[in-house]
Amino acid sequence: MRYSILLLVVTFISLTSCRKDFDTKPSNGQLEFSKTTVYLDTVFTNTSSSTYTLKVYNRSNDDIHIPSIALGQGDNSKYRIMVDGMSGRDGKGKYFENVELLAKDSMYVFIEATASIADAKPTDLLYTDKILFDGGSNQQSVDLVTLIQDAVFLYPERYPDGNGGYTYEELQIGSDPSNTIRGFFLDDTELTFTNEKPYVIYGYAAVPPNKILNIQAGARVHFHDQSGIIVANTGSIQVNGAVSTNPDLLENEVIFEGDRLEPGFAEVPGQWGTILLTDGSTNNSFNHLTIKNATVGLFIQGQDATTVQIKNTQIYNSSNVGILARTGKINGENIVINKAGQYALACTLGGTYDFTHCTFANYWTGSSRQSPAVLLDNTYNDGQTLYFADLTQANIRNSIIFGPNNLEIGLNKNNGAAFNYDIENTLIKFNDVSNQFGNNPLYTSIKDASNANVISNNQAANDPKFKNTGKNNLRILLGSAAIAKGNNTFIISQDADGVTRTSPPDLGAYQHLP
Structure with a gap:
């Protein structure tokens, strides 16, 4: 019986060692995204945002790897991302290399921001960046937008x-x-x-x-x-x-x-x-x-x-x-x-x-x-x-x-x-x-x-x-x-909205309007 079990284990190892899950091709710029722009709702200056989600799809029949995923402003970006559970180079959430994505599969990118009012554009108080997928002619991007409110x-x-x-x-x-x-x-x-x-x-x-x-x-x-x-x-x-x-x-x-x-x-x-x-x-x-x-x-x-x-x-x-x-x-x-x-x-x-x-x-x-x-x-x-x-x-x-x-x-x-x-x-x-x-x-x-x-x-x-x-x-x-x-x-002469009450008045805090 021991020999039968050993044979099964050896057979399983030999089969899995021949699988091609990791024989991936470089991304060809055909990724699809759940959003083209991720709007992170208003945050107060220097206060961390909630975590927002972007989903990335590989619709092709090939297992691929994305040579790089990076924030446009690099290490200076006020955004942080986590890609498929990974925190990236040096754990900073700014740059990732050779991220694998199987055929017909998808992965999550989690996004947060901590920015000050000084980082935002003075005209509209928006702080923006991009997530760049790959480089050169295959590069694709998703915009990131956050409104910063001073407080x-x-x-x-x-x-x-x-x-x-x-x-x-x-x-x-x-x-x-x-x-x-x-x-x-x-x-x-x-x-x-x-x-x-x-x-x-x-x-x-x-x-x-x-x-x-x-x-x-x-x-x-x-x-x-x-x-x-x-x-x-x-x-x-x-x-x-x-x-x-x-x-x-x-x-x-x-x-x-x-x-x-x-x-x-x-x-x-x-x-x-x-x-x-x-x-x-x-x-x-x-x-x-x-x-x-x-x-x-x-x-x-x-x-x-x-x-x-x-x-x-x-x-x-x-x-x-x-x-x-x-x-x-x-x-x-x-x-x-x-x-x-x-x-x-x-x-x-x-x-x-x-x-x-x-x-x-x-x-x-x-x-x-x-x-x-x-x-x-x-x-x-x-x-x-x-x-x-x-x-x-x-x-x-x-x-x-x-x-x-x-x-x-x-x-x-x-x-x-x-x-x-x-x-x-x-x-x-x-x-x-x-x-x-x-x-x-x-x-x-x-x-x-x-x-x-x-x-x-x-x-x-x-x-x-x-x-x-x-x-x-x-x-x-x-x-x-x-x-x-x-x-x-x-009677209180005006209601909660400042509307003048009629006589006799309506009950409650509001006078009805025709």
């Missing part, structure tokens, strides 16, 4: 740890010295964000005590993974956006989003952390602000005696909560929230709240959502202890609370603290299928005729007719049940 980078300091690595500047959260997060305090020269360049933040940028972070109209702020802004005790953040004349450019809107600029990341939730207003922060205000793709859009941990002013603000694609407040004080006008993994709005551990002409919707598609769009709660459970505090007031007026779930309003009262709320002239999704709340006084008041709420007990009844929930467009169309159902007593 202001803000990040924590790092220090050598003596072991070849680094330690990073950290911030203490709360009174426990062991509760830290990677971050840094903004200095006085960094406390005004303008619209001249975008800002890119790594880690948490903290507003120091007794300082104000002023964010001007049209500013763009991008956050890296696990990054955000923290406003310290007695510190303030004031976002001063304004109405835009161009709905596509939103030139005066302030935008907070992640630092991945590729189109594939434009609507991905949870790319960065949160805007955290710590207990004792003061005089915080947000106007014409869009917050996209955070974990929690705004996290309000109580304040001093002042009230957070949130006006004409949109919060989309939060992986957890759009606005999360614990014993917060909020005055909200023309707020729009959509697509949150848990709640669009969660007012917990009591607090004081006034929301007028707001649209709280939750058309989350990432997973099954059990929580309602809006939660009012006078408790908070940290997993070990149940805390409760007075819900002094929670007024929601001339608004919309909606989504695909049967019950999009949640009320949770602990008798150990006050629970005061008033929901009037609001379109509410409240489909009590099993009549579980039929005799619950917390909910019966919502349906009381004196509050003039518009109750939707299924998807078709009293439909707000949002324009496009999938694209976070919660403007209402003709035929909406929200049209002219508002109370003039609570």
Whole structure:
């Protein structure tokens, strides 16, 4: 038996040694490519791009080798390529020799770029190069194009740890010295964000005590993974956006989003952390602000005696909560929230709240959502202890609370603290299928005729007719049940787009247009 096995092995070796897989011919300039130009989406200066893919085909019946594959600018190129799993000469990803490609086969070329604004053409800020396949008369090429965007980078300091690595500047959260997060305090020269360049933040940028972070109209702020802004005790953040004349450019809107600029990341939730207003922060205000793709859009941990002013603000694609407040004080006008993994709005551990002409919707598609769009709660459970505090007031007026779930309003009262709320002239999704709340006084008041709420007990009844929930467009169309159902007593004269409201006004953050 051993001799039979040995004979088979010898036969296999002799056959494979006669194969002609590696008797290749030089490429004759007939390669085909999946793209003639590879556009690497916008990157910030000196920040590495995502990896892009080019596929190279040998349609011929011959096994070939490509004598050379190189970047046009050679070792000076700001691009790097990997060819069929190889990193090239000296591992630099710039030059490759005699790359084999079998008949009727293909291979992948992976492309990245790290370039500065100084490398780009000043006229259009494009940085370009080519991948050259072969040379002379057989040479073929694929163009590479990247838009470089200049930016202001803000990040924590790092220090050598003596072991070849680094330690990073950290911030203490709360009174426990062991509760830290990677971050840094903004200095006085960094406390005004303008619209001249975008800002890119790594880690948490903290507003120091007794300082104000002023964010001007049209500013763009991008956050890296696990990054955000923290406003310290007695510190303030004031976002001063304004109405835009161009709905596509939103030139005066302030935008907070992640630092991945590729189109594939434009609507991905949870790319960065949160805007955290710590207990004792003061005089915080947000106007014409869009917050996209955070974990929690705004996290309000109580304040001093002042009230957070949130006006004409949109919060989309939060992986957890759009606005999360614990014993917060909020005055909200023309707020729009959509697509949150848990709640669009969660007012917990009591607090004081006034929301007028707001649209709280939750058309989350990432997973099954059990929580309602809006939660009012006078408790908070940290997993070990149940805390409760007075819900002094929670007024929601001339608004919309909606989504695909049967019950999009949640009320949770602990008798150990006050629970005061008033929901009037609001379109509410409240489909009590099993009549579980039929005799619950917390909910019966919502349906009381004196509050003039518009109750939707299924998807078709009293439909707000949002324009496009999938694209976070919660403007209402003709035929909406929200049209002219508002109370003039609570009217905000202009909607979130700056459109003058009619009398009686439409419910929610937007006035409908004919």
